[in-house]
Amino acid sequence: MTNVSELRHRAGDALLIAGGFLGSGRQHSRQMTRLLQPWINAWTFSHMRLLRPVEPVPAADQPRPLPRGHRPLDEVRYRFDGADLGLADLHRRTETTAFVVLHGGAVVHEAYPGRFAGPTRPSLLFSLTKSMLSMLVGIAVGEGAIGDVRDPVVKYRPDLRGTAYDGPTVLDLLNMSSGAGDLEDWTDPDATIIRFKDAIDGDGSLRDVVTSVERNTTPGTAFNYSSIDAQVLGWVLESATNTTLPQYAARRLWSRLGAERDGYFWLTRSRPRTAIGAGSFNATPLDIARLGLLMARGGAVDGDQIVPGEWVEQCRTSTLSHLAVGALGPSGYPHYGYSRLWWTLDGPRNPFTGLGIYGQYLYVDPDADVVIVKTSAWPTPDDADRDRETITALRTVADRLAADAMIAH
Numbered sequence: 001m002t003n004v005s006e007l008r009h010r011a012g013d014a015l016l017i018a019g020g021f022l023g024s025g026r027q028h029s030r031q032m033t034r035l036l037q038p039w040i041n042a043w044t045f046s047h048m049r050l051l052r053p054v055e056p057v058p059a060a061d062q063p064r065p066l067p068r069g070h071r072p073l074d075e076v077r078y079r080f081d082g083a084d085l086g087l088a089d090l091h092r093r094t095e096t097t098a099f100v101v102l103h104g105g106a107v108v109h110e111a112y113p114g115r116f117a118g119p120t121r122p123s124l125l126f127s128l129t130k131s132m133l134s135m136l137v138g139i140a141v142g143e144g145a146i147g148d149v150r151d152p153v154v155k156y157r158p159d160l161r162g163t164a165y166d167g168p169t170v171l172d173l174l175n176m177s178s179g180a181g182d183l184e185d186w187t188d189p190d191a192t193i194i195r196f197k198d199a200i201d202g203d204g205s206l207r208d209v210v211t212s213v214e215r216n217t218t219p220g221t222a223f224n225y226s227s228i229d230a231q232v233l234g235w236v237l238e239s240a241t242n243t244t245l246p247q248y249a250a251r252r253l254w255s256r257l258g259a260e261r262d263g264y265f266w267l268t269r270s271r272p273r274t275a276i277g278a279g280s281f282n283a284t285p286l287d288i289a290r291l292g293l294l295m296a297r298g299g300a301v302d303g304d305q306i307v308p309g310e311w312v313e314q315c316r317t318s319t320l321s322h323l324a325v326g327a328l329g330p331s332g333y334p335h336y337g338y339s340r341l342w343w344t345l346d347g348p349r350n351p352f353t354g355l356g357i358y359g360q361y362l363y364v365d366p367d368a369d370v371v372i373v374k375t376s377a378w379p380t381p382d383d384a385d386r387d388r389e390t391i392t393a394l395r396t397v398a399d400r401l402a403a404d405a406m407i408a409h
Contacts, residue, residue, distance in 0.1 A: 038095045039115055041358060041377035045097070045124040046116045048282050052266035053273055055246040057254045057281075064258025064301065066286060066293075069106035071401060078396035080389045087111070090393045094359055094386045095377045098123065098285040102293055102371040103401045107286070114377065120261060122282040123375045126356030129265075129281040130230045131315075132249070132291060134174060134341035137237055138299070138311035139252050145240045146170060153178075156236045163211045165232055168219040173233040174340045175323055176331075179217040181226050183331055186381070196228055200276060202269035206231070223322050223338055225331035227278040230341065234277025245275040256306050257294060259287045279356065285373045288362055292371035295352075295364045315342040316350050316366070333387060345391070351398065353391075357381040363394045368402035 048054065077084055090096065097114025098121075100107060112118050125132070140146045146156070149171040154161050156170075164180035172178045184193045192213060199206045210228060217224070234245050241248050246265045254263060263283035265275035283291075294300070295315065299307030318339035321327060325337035325346045337344035342352045349367035354360075359376025372394050378386055 038377040038379050041379070042095075042097055042114050042116050045358070045375070045377060046114075046121050048122075048124050048266050048280075049264060052280075053269065054264040054266045054282075055244065055273075055275060057246050057250045057259075057263040057265065057283075059260055059262050060255045060258045062258070063260040064290075065260075066102070066289070067106040069103065069108040071101070071103060071108040071404065073101060073109045073397060073400070076397055076400050078393045080392050085393075087393070087397075090389065094374075094390055095379070096359075096374055097377050098373065098375045100285045100289050100373040101397060101401075102289050102296075104369050104405075105293060105297075107289070108401075110285075112285075114375070117285075117375070119286055120284060122261065122263065122284050123288075123360075124356075125279070125281050125283065125288065125354075125360050125375075126358060127227070127230075127279045128288075128354040128356035128360045128362055129277065129279045130341040131354030131362065132253075132281055133230060133234060133237070133245075133277045134315060135291070135294070135307050135311075136245070136249055136253060137170070137174065137233065138307045138340075140237055140240055140248075141311065142308040143252075146236070149174065153232065153236060156239045157232070159207075160211065160232070164213045164215040165210070167215070170233070170236060172219045173229045173236070175220075175318070175320070176223055176225050176229055176338060176341075177220050177320075177322070178226065178229050178232075179215055179219040179222070179224075181213045181224065181228055182216055184225060184227065193227065196231075199270070200268050205270075206268065206274070221322065223328045223332065225328075230278035231276065234275065237277070245277050249281075253306065256304060257287075257290050257301060259290060260284070261287055263287060285375060288373045288375075289371055292362045292364045292373065296366045296369060296371050298366070311340070315340045316352050317344050333384060335388070335391060345395075347395070349398075349402075351395070353394075359383075359386060359390065361390060361394065363398070365398040365402075368398045369405070370398040370401050372397060 077086055091113045097117040099111045101109035150169050153165045153168050168178040185191045196209045199209050261284045266280040267273040295312055298309040299312045323338045326334045343355050344352045349365055351365040354362040359378045361374040363372040
């Protein structure tokens with residue numbers, strides 16, 4: 001029987017890539033693969049408050065219950081690599097821990113195949129946190145706390161003058177196009193991202209890591225997935241709003257969203273502790289679905305415009321050629337594009353998704369009025385086949401619900 005002490009130790013290894021990237025397709029060591037077996041991941045990802053210092057994001061004083069409906073989605077079949085598969089196959093083959101589907105604003109399908117999952121159990125979102133950060137930045141822009149996304153980063157963080165972040169704009173950070181840093185490589189012990197992880201764990205300074213990053217391309221011209229970019233963006237938001245990321249999320253998003261349960265960010269071990277905006281938010285599947293519903297409904301809930309509608313539209317697609325579907329290069333799978341910390345997809349309805357390593361998804365198809373949450377415990381951080389299969393299945397579910405709605409009307 002594995003005890004809590006051993007799980008804490010193994011969780012430290014899991015956090016090597018917390019806040020990192022799903023999509024590079026890079027191979028990780030066999031030792032890491034053996035260590036991070038799905039059941040250990042499932043426990044770790046659902047018990048982060050036992051393993052790290054955290055700052056809560058309290059539930060709404062008056063939660064907005066999600067209405068309930070039903071669709072026979074267990075009958076949905078999707079085609080993948082020549083096989084005819086159903087949702088039970090998806091959950092087994094891609095280590096699903098929780099799966100929630102909203103259609104028309106109602107929960108129409110809910111499953112918790114994970115060992116430690118349930119409707120009240122928070123889960124670590126990893127880099128799906130970045131998509132929530134995008135929503136918070138959109139709120140700050142709408143409120144005027146951030147004047148313009150084309151403002152330079154150093155307007156809000158003058159302490160970064162003279163660094164690689166002196167030149168990029170807020171929009172460059174949102175689009176992972178700062179030109180700062182190189183390809184994230186969690187297998188290279190000398191990589192900047194490993195020093196970033198070590199600083200989160202209390203070995204060194206996050207600011208020292210950020211200021212050591214070098215400029216590699218002209219800002220705004222090339223996509224390069226960067227958790228450090230997202231961390232800097234979180235600092236920009238904190239400086240612009242004069243509050244911490246968890247506090248701003250609680251006041252301006254979580255409470256207005258009608259969240260039923262507390263969420264939380266985990267923090268650096270070293271003091272002063274700071275939230276990791278690049279990938280440390282934890283929430284229940286149903287509250288994650290509420291984030292997706294907000295994006296599916298143009299940023300509004302019950303007539304309350306929380307995220308500006310124009311911001312939501314700009315997250316669905318990009319007019320920049322280097323962010324188009326298939327154009328992201330080595331730090332993106334070919335079926336994705338990118339816009340404002342969301343992964344875009346082609347197709348007639350332009351769905352988009354938040355992603356986190358180990359198989360975390362918040363799939364949003366506004367035209368079909370569909371939101372799908374899938375949390376997972378993959379044995380490895382990145383998996384091109386599991387990702388491709390998941391997107392295929394989620395598209396199929398959305399297509400089925402859209403078709404059913406057309407028949408009903």
